[in-house]
Amino acid sequence: MIPSIPRLSDYDVSALHGFLPTEPPLELLPDPYFAPWETVLRNLQSLMLTKRLRSVVDRLPVLETGLLRTEQEWRRAYLVLGFVAHAYIWGGDTPLEVLPPPISIPFLQISHHLEVPPVVTYASTVLWNWKPLFLHEPIDNLENLATLSTFTGSLDESWFYLVSVAIEARAAPIISLMLDAVAAARYNHSEIVIEALRTFAETLDDLGALLTRMYDNCDPHVFYHRIRPFLAGGKNMADAGLPNGVLFDEGRGDEQYVQYSGGSNAQSSIIQFFDIILGVEHRPTGTKPHHPSYDSSASASDSESSFSPVANGAQAPPNSFIRDMRRYMPGKHARFLEHVERVANIRDYVERHRDNRALTTAFDACLAMLRSLRDKHIQMVSRYIIVKSRESRSQTRSLSPRHPAPKRLNLASAGASAGGAIKAGGKKLRGTGGTALIPFLKQARDETGEPAIDAWARRLLNNGPGAGAARVEGESWYGGARMTKMGEHASGEIEIVGLAGTWSVDDSEGGICHW
Template sequence: MLPPVPSPAAYGISPDQGFLPPEPPLETLPDLFYAKWEEIAANLQPLLLSRRIRAVVDRMPLLSTVHLHTDAEWRRAYVVLVFILHGYVWGGDRPAERIPPQLTVPLFEVCERLEVPPVATYAGVCLWNYKPIFPDEPADDLNNLACLQTFTGSLDEQWFYLVSVAIEARGGPSIPLMLEAIAAARVGKTRVVTECLQQLAEILDEITALLQRMYDNCDPYVFYNRIRPYLAGSKNMADAGLPMGLLYDDGRNPPEYRQYGGGSNAQSSLIQFFDIVLGVEHRPTGVTRKDQKTAAASREDGPKSRHGFIHEMRGYMPGPHRRFLEDVDSIANIRPFVDAHRTDPALKLAYDACLSMLRTMRDKHIQIVSRYIIVQSRVARRASQSAGSDQQPPTVNLATAVPADSKKLRGTGGTALIPFLKQARDETGEPAIDAWAKRLLSNGPARVGFASLSKVGEQPDGHLEVVGLCGTWTADDSEGGICHW
């Protein structure tokens, strides 16, 4: 007997808002018992500016969580505490390694209740951290959204979070839509599945348009140097000053080092939902389909294969959302249904169109990452080289930790950025049904067989190799070339 199709309501998921809360998040905790938390959160920007955040938190009383009652209150407490946490860690010239009990103890209790790790996650900075300006207007309208909490108080930081909020709101209706498609596929309703896929393709197209609005009000320099450092976790952050991670001191037991990834869009349950219902499978970064098949054939009853970064990020989602994805994963049937009905041109086209839209969205995301992180890291590297290798940066964080190789750049979640993003994009096209669509989505259009030359020609030691008209030139701290962006 097939397992039932999950009901979103059983996981706290709204048919309209999706993974956003059914009601707008609380702007403050109602019980005055938590006034000190709210006071610090409200003054986070001046406390960070004056470098006084750590002294204030060290004097903060250790408050019990017994006065938190509703889910909305627990979520608000989490938002407040993780913003204070990251301000405490990254709000000085060097990151703070030890977290005091007055922050550790309530944070652990809140995180246990919400089933999230003690670090700023996508849920904390996006899903539970917004308010509609006009409650009667939709949350997928960026002109109707504001942030509850930021580190910098800047429009850029608010916009960075709110673009994701709008995407979540716009994608929310796709959840019941695709559950309907799964149920229809079980009973062979080809027309219903086709119509659902057509609607999903349109939603994905609209989500991509929202993603591209990031450029409207979020400046790349401000993001890289002012916002991104506060979002960093403690995993793979040796270059940023946390070689061992963080010591969460509960005042009772000797603290041990813990490492967590920071907030990442890979923690969006919505994006992973799209992958699951469309049958997109992601492998560990650097592992090809051939590698995976070879390993599976040789492993047989041996140890299970390791999961990739995307699957690992489910551990950073709220518990109910994580379980929802697991349950949907166990019943997903759209890809095999379309494959079994590949003679239906409308169905096949609708499915491949969804993959195309999802791949395009990932393409646009890579472009954003390139502009906001890769290019900015090169600017920072040139600035550090101009200042001299013997001079230490005044502040150590994710913005000043600049590796020589852009392939080694880490996201706030701790993963190698570009290899991960490009592989995730390429994997999106692999399930395509039509042979031409599969080739186009998996590998791109056929290329003329000329030898390829690097556009940038950048070497691991930072110097630039001239490779003809498609190469680069340097002048002082600038670089460019006829074919070089």
Template sequence: MPSAFVIEGRRPAGYIFITPCPRRLVRTLVYQAQCTLNSTAKASHLARLRSTPDPGTGYSLRQENFLQLHLMSQLTRATLTMLPPIPILADYGISPTHGFLPDVLPLTRLPDPYYNKWEAVVSNLQALILSRRLRSVVDRLPVLSTIGLEHEAEWRRAYSLLCFMAHGYVWGGDQPSDHLPPPITVPLLQVSEHLELPPVATYAAVCLWNFKPLFMDEGIDSLENLASLNTFTGSLDESWFYLVSVAIEAHGAPIIPLMLTAIAAAREGDLAAVTRCLRGFAERLTDLTSILQRMHESCDPLIFYNRIRPFLAGSKNMAEAGLPLGLNYDDGSGRLDYRFYSGGSNAQSSLIQFFDVVLGIDHRPTGEFGGRKTRQSSESPREDRAPGQRHNFIMEMRRYMPGPHARFLDQVGLVANVRGFVETHADNPQLTLAYDACLAMLSSFRDKHIAIVTRYIIVPSREVRARSRSRSPEATRKRLDLASASRQRKDVGGTGQSSGPTGTANTKLKGTGGTALIPFLKQARDETGEPAVAEWTRRFMTRTNRTEGRGDFFMGKSEVSSIIEEVQVGGLAGTWTMDEEVGGICNY
């Protein structure tokens, strides 16, 4: 190793990392540099150093814009590196006002008449599905080239159109189709590659790029000023379901630059600025919860469960719904290309993941607490799966985000320092209260979401199952999709018990991507409170004896909550087996 490191240019704006951290080296860092010092024990502290070099150490300031450290022999193992730069929103296609929604409003129609056939199919999608003629119409379409797509807005519109056609084609009949024809497959694969997205109806296809404002002079963060561009059913319920997410994205957008400012302020040791940012974050989170609670206003649970949810299903873990081999993406070459993709889900929302990343919230596999697994987890029948079959759920969902958005989250994860900054200044009551308030508001947001999942999936699944028992077997078997498959799974043997290995009721109630819901969401909620600084706050937000929905208007009578059953599921982060994916109403 050379005996000196030289940093040329202007004064670095960020931290300087020294590992390990000899005390002699600390005293020699000059130029009022704020440093983070990490010892081998992983303890860290902040120090603003204004002292001059100690001549005895051999460190000296070469000139005003150069910092030269002459390392002594006993310090040759020390390394000097700069913090990664705080990401610039424009570099990742993110708007400071609209967030992960496009800065340019989604197109209502592709401008090139060449693509009129796509537009015609989607504009008549509901009628074609109702008349069972969608597949024959799509089969007769020509394979259109994507060469006419110029601007990003056109690529996004094409992606949304093709995804709606694809899912309508697969799930729009009495039996699902495991074959996607070339008129959809060929352009969809090309558009997906351009946008760095999988060829499936993702959150971006049905929410982020599928809305328009009713009045251009009003904001898009108001549900009263939003409309969906495309739907499968043409129902108000489906539009409202998508638009609640759009409004959350729009209203939560200012949080992104706000918390990047907090990261920069933490690097400068600005306690007041970090506190202000956290307070603003908490207030916005309260507003997002209020928007989420409006789901019931125009989206009926039974319509969602039976009519809307099946169209959002992917091809992964859908054997019982009629896709045992996945979905064959036929590109016209005659080669079988079966693929498995998760369905659309709000787990693919970059905004919600941003909240977790910037606050330093860690998620573990369900049943694992504080590094220890519960008995339920340790006895899971999936424990013997090979390590190669397991993956991190959070990172898996980032594959379903637009590429630039996923890279932005990766970069934020490298620079996130708010949690560490708050822990370092735990003696500042205003700072810790603001941080804990953010955790409390995010936990409350997840509480409301659990209530929605219960009302829109758990309760309807019971009602549908009860009605199906009075029908003839022929009527029950007539249609096969996600909703009917969920019902039939629970009716094995007429006992209402799952056919899974544990025999636990409801263990295989799945979302559109194939995963159970409630334990996953409960632990995500509880883990949100774990970073709390104040001990009483941490105990309050991580308690496990809460009854979701009791006294909540989403749930109605409190005894409804008793139907929520403990379902074994892989977890929010850490390791998930390959046959457990996220899906359903919206797994935040």
């Protein structure tokens, strides 16, 4: 029996807003009973500045979550406690590994209800952390958005979250469009599939332009030193001061340490939807494709046998980072992606109709635009993390031993120290999700081109390190577009060219977030 096309309403997905809530998130929990939580969040920056946050949180009452009535209230409570918890852990000179009962007990209950881990996630910082300035204006317009909460109170942090909100909103119509294309492919309505793919490619190009607006109002120095440390979880954070992870003290005495990844754009359901619907397959970092390369002489029968429904749905191996990130999505959103995996057929359909040039061109254009989007993200990671990390190490080395820098242990300082030991100790800069990400990001980008159908497009899109594709020093060519901000050499080294000079970075560095 052919599985049914998923209904968006069954999975808390909106045809208008996609994975964003249909109604703007609550700006305040309406019941005065929860005023102690809201008061702490409203004064978060002042409490950290005066070093009172931890003592204030320790004295909070343990509030009952049973008084949360609507899903909007549960989401708001998750946002509030997530921000307070991370500020409690990372907001001092050294991180604290134990969260007290006033936070631990309700945070665990709320997380269980929403089917998300008790940690700051993409859902709490992006999906449920925005409001429109004017209700009658669209929310895919950055000039019509504001955040509800930040750790630093800075414009830079708000902008960092809001760019993702706008991307989610701008991409939302693609969900229904491509599910209609899946249905059309079942009945061989190629014209509908072609038009859907063309619109998809244009939207992906638009999203790339929207992503680069990050540079408008988010300063790399502010992000690296002030914002990024608060987004870290407890996974792989020994160098940052959390060797065991985090312990949620519920007052029982038998609690165990847990390690969760921090907030990450890999937790965006819309980005994973793009991969699934196009049949892009991601593997654990460092592994090679498990299927043979496809050339223009491959037969239709070969294609059909190679692309089983599982492969076509782009199911990642159980131990892959991409798959693991679904645990950090709202439960219904993760189940929606699983349902889409069972029905995704576009890649298989295009493979079986490779003689339809308009169809294959539209499909390959989507892959090219998605690969370009990932390339832009690697450039952003380089600018916001790699360059800032090396600047920090350079400044640390230049300080006089008589005047050492103030010691404040967090993700930024740990990244700088670890980065300085790359060659000697093999340590790597960590992203907020707890993993070294340049290798991950580059492999994810290169994997995006693997399903390409046309032989020329496949050569163009599969031009990763060592692939033998033509390169221009300091430039990359994708789909005829020249990208001059970053070049990647055959050795795997990335070169970033900017107004102040050229930096070279290697695979050992980490990233902002995970796309």
